[in-house]
Amino acid sequence: MRSLTVQFRPALVCLLVFTLITGVLYPLLVTGIARVVFPGQANGSLLVVDGEIRGSALIGQPFDDPRYFWGRLSATGGHPYNAFNAGALAGSSGSNLGPLNPALAEAVQARIEALRAADPQAGPPYPADLVTASGSGLDPHISPAAAEFQVRRVAAARGLSEARVRQLVAEHTEGRDFGILGEPRVNVLRLNLALDEVR
Amino acid sequence: MTTIGWLQIALYLVVLLALVRPLGWYMARVYEGQNVGLNTLLAPLERLLYRLCGTRVEEGQSWKQYAVAVILFNALGMLVVYGLQRLQSALPLNPASLGAVTPDSAFNTAASFASNTNWQGYSGEVTMSYLAQMLGLNVQNFLSAASGMAVLVALIRGLRARTEASIGNFWVDLTRSTLYILLPLALILALALVSQGVVQSFDPYVEVPLLQGTTDGDGNPVTTQTLPMGPAASQIAIKQLGTNGGGFFNTNSAHPFENPTPLANFLELLAILLIPAALCFTFGTMVGDRRQGWALLAAMTLLFVPFVLLAAIQEQAGTPQLAALGVDLTASDQQAGGNMEGKEARFGIASSALWAAATTAASNGSVNSMHGSYTPLGGLAPLFLMQLGEVVFGGVGSGLYGLLIFAIIAVFIAGLMVGRTPEYLGKKIETFEMKMASLVILIPCVVVLFFTALAVATPWGKGALYEPAISYTSIYNPGAHGFSEVLYAFSSQGNNNGSAFAGLGANNPFYNTTGGLAMLIARYWLMVPVLAIAGSLAARRTVPAGPGTLPTHTPLFVVLLIGVVIIVGALTFIPALALGPIVEQLLMLGL
Numbered sequence: 001m002r003s004l005t006v007q008f009r010p011a012l013v014c015l016l017v018f019t020l021i022t023g024v025l026y027p028l029l030v031t032g033i034a035r036v037v038f039p040g041q042a043n044g045s046l047l048v049v050d051g052e053i054r055g056s057a058l059i060g061q062p063f064d065d066p067r068y069f070w071g072r073l074s075a076t077g078g079h080p081y082n083a084f085n086a087g088a089l090a091g092s093s094g095s096n097l098g099p100l101n102p103a104l105a106e107a108v109q110a111r112i113e114a115l116r117a118a119d120p121q122a123g124p125p126y127p128a129d130l131v132t133a134s135g136s137g138l139d140p141h142i143s144p145a146a147a148e149f150q151v152r153r154v155a156a157a158r159g160l161s162e163a164r165v166r167q168l169v170a171e172h173t174e175g176r177d178f179g180i181l182g183e184p185r186v187n188v189l190r191l192n193l194a195l196d197e198v199r
Numbered sequence: 200m201t202t203i204g205w206l207q208i209a210l211y212l213v214v215l216l217a218l219v220r221p222l223g224w225y226m227a228r229v230y231e232g233q234n235v236g237l238n239t240l241l242a243p244l245e246r247l248l249y250r251l252c253g254t255r256v257e258e259g260q261s262w263k264q265y266a267v268a269v270i271l272f273n274a275l276g277m278l279v280v281y282g283l284q285r286l287q288s289a290l291p292l293n294p295a296s297l298g299a300v301t302p303d304s305a306f307n308t309a310a311s312f313a314s315n316t317n318w319q320g321y322s323g324e325v326t327m328s329y330l331a332q333m334l335g336l337n338v339q340n341f342l343s344a345a346s347g348m349a350v351l352v353a354l355i356r357g358l359r360a361r362t363e364a365s366i367g368n369f370w371v372d373l374t375r376s377t378l379y380i381l382l383p384l385a386l387i388l389a390l391a392l393v394s395q396g397v398v399q400s401f402d403p404y405v406e407v408p409l410l411q412g413t414t415d416g417d418g419n420p421v422t423t424q425t426l427p428m429g430p431a432a433s434q435i436a437i438k439q440l441g442t443n444g445g446g447f448f449n450t451n452s453a454h455p456f457e458n459p460t461p462l463a464n465f466l467e468l469l470a471i472l473l474i475p476a477a478l479c480f481t482f483g484t485m486v487g488d489r490r491q492g493w494a495l496l497a498a499m500t501l502l503f504v505p506f507v508l509l510a511a512i513q514e515q516a517g518t519p520q521l522a523a524l525g526v527d528l529t530a531s532d533q534q535a536g537g538n539m540e541g542k543e544a545r546f547g548i549a550s551s552a553l554w555a556a557a558t559t560a561a562s563n564g565s566v567n568s569m570h571g572s573y574t575p576l577g578g579l580a581p582l583f584l585m586q587l588g589e590v591v592f593g594g595v596g597s598g599l600y601g602l603l604i605f606a607i608i609a610v611f612i613a614g615l616m617v618g619r620t621p622e623y624l625g626k627k628i629e630t631f632e633m634k635m636a637s638l639v640i641l642i643p644c645v646v647v648l649f650f651t652a653l654a655v656a657t658p659w660g661k662g663a664l665y666e667p668a669i670s671y672t673s674i675y676n677p678g679a680h681g682f683s684e685v686l687y688a689f690s691s692q693g694n695n696n697g698s699a700f701a702g703l704g705a706n707n708p709f710y711n712t713t714g715g716l717a718m719l720i721a722r723y724w725l726m727v728p729v730l731a732i733a734g735s736l737a738a739r740r741t742v743p744a745g746p747g748t749l750p751t752h753t754p755l756f757v758v759l760l761i762g763v764v765i766i767v768g769a770l771t772f773i774p775a776l777a778l779g780p781i782v783e784q785l786l787m788l789g790l
Contacts, residue, residue: 003267010252010370011272015279015342017248018377022437023338026382030433031401034393042399044426044456046407055407056426058396058455062413072544079415084324084404084425086295091324091427092450094541094569096702098680099518100787104540104572108524124525127533128517131526132540135453135568141544145527145534180206182461183535183547192410 047193055189059083060140063192066118066157069142069150069169071188072129073111076137083138095133108132119153141185144173160198168194200515201530204549208507211465211553212500215472219496222473223480229379230352230372230485232256241378252370259365262734265353266727268369269346273723276342277313280335281305284327293328294403295427300326307711312336314722315343315594317438317445317564317697318714320706324427324448329401336445337434341385344441344474345376347596350726351478352376352485354600357733358624359486361741366733380474381441389436391466396459397432404428431457439470442594444564444697452554452567453543464546464567468554471563475499475592478599486624490752495602498760502591503560506580511552513577514538518787538577541569552577559584562594564697571676571684571700575784579776581698582687586776587768588643589694597695597722600729602760604639606751607632607732609763613749622748625741632735635728642724644771646717647686647693651775654685659709673710675702679786683779690772692717 034042045057055061060071062080074080077090084091097104111131115122130146147169155165172191175184228235249255260268284300287293300308304320311318312335321327327336349372356366393399405426412422431447435457438445452458452467476496483492515537517528530536535547542551551568558565559581570581584591590601607623611633614621621628654660662673674681684703691698692714699705705714750756 003264004271007264007268007271010254011268011275013248013251014272014370014373015275017251018342019279019334019338022341022377022382023334026385027333027337027399027430027433030386030389030393030436031399031430033390034399034432037390038393041396042393042432043402044398044400044405044428045396045459046405053405053407055410055424056405058459059424059426060455061409061411061424063411064413065411068411079413079421081413081424082415082421084295084427086297086325089322089325091322092448092454093322094450094453094572094701096569096571096675096700097540098571098676098678098683098702098783099538099540099574100520100678100680100783101676105520105524108521108526112524125527126525128521128526128528128536128539129534129542129544131524132521132538132542135541135543135566136448136450136455138450138455139543139545140455143534143544145531146544148533176203177461177465180203180210181465182545182550184532185544189410196410 047190049193054193057187057190058140059138061189063188064114066153068192068195069147069154069188071142072139073107073131073133074137075133081138092136092138094135094137121152122149140187140189142188144169144184144186147173147186147191154195158195164198168198200511200549204511204515204530207549208511208553211468215469215476218473219477219480222477223492224484226380226477226481227484229375230481235379237379237383245374245378248374249370254368254370256368256371258368260368262366262730265366265369266730269350269726270723272373273313273343273346276339277309280312280339281309283331283335284308287328287331290328290330292330292333292401297326297328303708303711304706307715310715310718311697312339312443312445313343314695314718315347315441315443315562315597316692316695316718316722317443318692318699318718319445319697320711320714322449329429332434332447333430337437340434340437340441340443340445341377341381342373344381344443344595345373347594348376348380348478349373349596350729351596351600354603354729354733355482355485357737358626360737366730366737381437384440385433385437388440388466388470389432392432392435392463395463397435397463398428398456399430399432400428401430402428427456435467436470438565439467439563440474442471442475442561442563444558446565451565453569458567461545461550464550464554468557471557471561471565472592474595475561475598478596482599488752491624494752494757495599495606498757499592499602501757502587502761502764503556506560506584507553507556510556510573510577510580511549513574514552515548516574518574519789520787538572538574541572543568555581556584558698559696560591561598562589562694562696564691566698569701570698571702575780575787578683578700579780582683582690582780583768583772583776585690585694585696586647586772587764588640589696590764594695601639601725604636604729604732605764606760607636608640609756609760610749610751612763613759617747619747622742623751625744626736626739627742632732635732638728639725640767643693643721646720647689648771648775650689650693650713650717651686653713654689655682660685662704662707662709673704673707675704679779679783683783686775686779688714689717693721695721
């Protein structure tokens with residue numbers, strides 16, 4: 001017991017001091033530096049077109065219009081790509097469906113049918129990432145294969161040539177970081193914003 | 200697996216192992232109280248802190264005093280985290296006006312962050328105010344990690360002590376771990392992450408327009424998207440470095456604001472294993488025989504790599520069920536292919552599977568893909584890595600002290616075979632040490648299996664605590680996968696990991712309470728016997744190595760150590776695994 005009372009003072013002091021250092025000073029220091037050095041990144045990488053905020057380069061948006069490229073399936077609460085909803089207590093979420101859950105096969109099948117309804121010529125094989133839900137439900141990217149799969153539909157719906165649309169896709173395709181890390185990917189929102197700019 | 204996938208995994212291992220020596224050397228100097236270059240800046244602060252504490256650097260503690268200090272300190276921290284959650288609606292820095300967290304969830308989270316588990320029963324962006332995240336969770340990210348490192352250093356002192364009976368001073372070890380090791384590393388990593396797009400802001404959530412509107416579940420039009428903000432980068436840096444793993448956002452490092460680019464992913468992944476791996480070198484340096492540290496690091500690495508490959512190969516192969524629907528599972532330069540359910544397009548298969556293995560080998564528990572949607576054997580890899588007792592790298596400090604206990608068991612078994620008193624680093628291992636070591640090995644196994652059995656044998660596991668018959672269930676997926684969800688939850692909490700098969704609806708009184716208890720038992724009922732061993736060995740004379748001594752730095756010993764870890768884990772958990780992922784694999788193949 002004596003040990004407990006003797007140790008109480010250092011325990012309290014350490015907790016207070018370290019709360020101040022790691023809980024207040026450290027986040028404030030990082031925020032301060034970030035605000036000066038990386039202001040865009042620290043505040044959500046917002047896409048500003050003509051002075052207007054159009055979304056975030058890092059957070060995907062829902063698309064099901066044939067004129068737009070579609071992103072990954074999203075299992076966020078309420079509606080797809082719901083990044084935050086205070087009322088529904090909903091935020092980022094994966095589907096959490098197990099590999100043998102019949103609901104997973106149904107979700108994949110439904111996506112395939114939607115793709116085929118929008119473009120009857122679209123047939124198998126379907127790019128894996130285009131028919132599955134992302135981990136965050138907010139994935140801003142699709143694979144180049146998933147973009148190529150949709151080129152014909154988007155071109156037809158917009159009355160553009162496939163070559164023109166394919167060129168836009170290529171302009172919005174990022175390679176692996178340093179040629180090795182991660183996967184090549186296409187930012188869907190950026191691509192769709194660029195499509196709307198085409199006259 | 201593609202060539203580039205193999206290269207990604209190889210590059211990771213090379214960079215990790217290259218950093219072991221410099222960081223391990225640095226940490227050894229910190230714990231020995233030698234100059235490391237930051238002293239001009241930090242030493243005055245350190246001295247002031249000791250004066251306020253009424254303690255002195257040279258003032259050693261007995262193992263009992265050390266244990267009381269750790270537990271008292273962690274208990275106070277837990278109380279603060281609990282209080283902050285319960286009172287957050289009345290406190291400042293709550294721009295989204297989030298309400299008080301429920302008592303059972305607040306208990307679970309407090310236990311979770313104090314015990315370095317960071318299991319998350321809650322969803323970050325819709326539950327925790329900025330204040331609760333910063334002063335509660337973020338502080339414990341540092342202090343729970345520093346506590347684990349302190350206990351490891353105490354055990355090292357016990358192993359190398361010649362005459363002194365002291366194992367050091369907890370307040371000094373805690374202070375040095377935090378100020379000299381965790382803070383500088385976290386600062387560097389946090390800024391690197393912000394540069395990649397991890398948010399760091401105290402501004403309110405941002406509302407942005409949708410390019411194409413949609414409708415919500417009730418058919419109402421939705422034209423905007425609310426982007427959650429917060430001081431995320433500073434917290435994410437330490438959650439990766441301190442093997443904490445509790446995400447700022449619900450989907451952890453799968454969330455694009457938490458892990459925006461493949462480079463950010465690589466850095467966060469590196470941070471998971473960095474300190475646990477480097478501590479092996481610190482250990483070797485401090486006991487005066489670096490070969491001992493390299494041997495333990497070799498055992499960890501050799502245990503780790505096969506599980507990475509298992510997860511990566513299984514996830515890349517995908518499932519016959521997906522293939523039957525016409526899904527293209529082949530990897531190419533145009534797509535990742537494989538089982539992409541629950542994975543992010545920017546990471547693909549290799550970076551996701553590597554993370555899954557690293558985060559469960561270390562007791563980190565952060566995720567960049569949803570483990571609950573993995574193929575059966577792909578999901579077995581992280582599950583079994585946790586069940587091995589979090590000694591394959593493991594938590595910062597706790598992983599290595601866990602493996603040192605396994606090393607003691609290994610020399611004991613070798614001693615039995617040749618009929619000699621076992622010794623480790625010149626210290627004879629006797630009855631008391633073996634009793635304590637057995638506790639360390641057995642307690643997590645009992646906790647995991649007992650609570651799993653309790654959950655599946657009663658209606659409680661389905662979420663019913665008070666009513667006998669219910670129509671709903673917390674276990675989201677049907678069949679064997681549902682059992683895996685429960686087994687995974689308790690394997691994770693009973694080994695202080697914190698990752699989840701997130702299909703399980705674990706935010707209810709039953710899972711919050713049992714999980715909270717599992718985390719506390721797994722942390723402190725292991726820490727105390729470890730400190731007891733440290734104290735007992737410190738008081739014992741070192742004997743010179745004789746012809747009957749088993750050298751503990753040789754490949755033979757590495758193999759023996761791996762054997763002991765695998766055998767204990769396999770004997771305990773294979774029956775349970777057979778009911779979950781293994782039967783699911785057979786079903787998947789249509790057998």
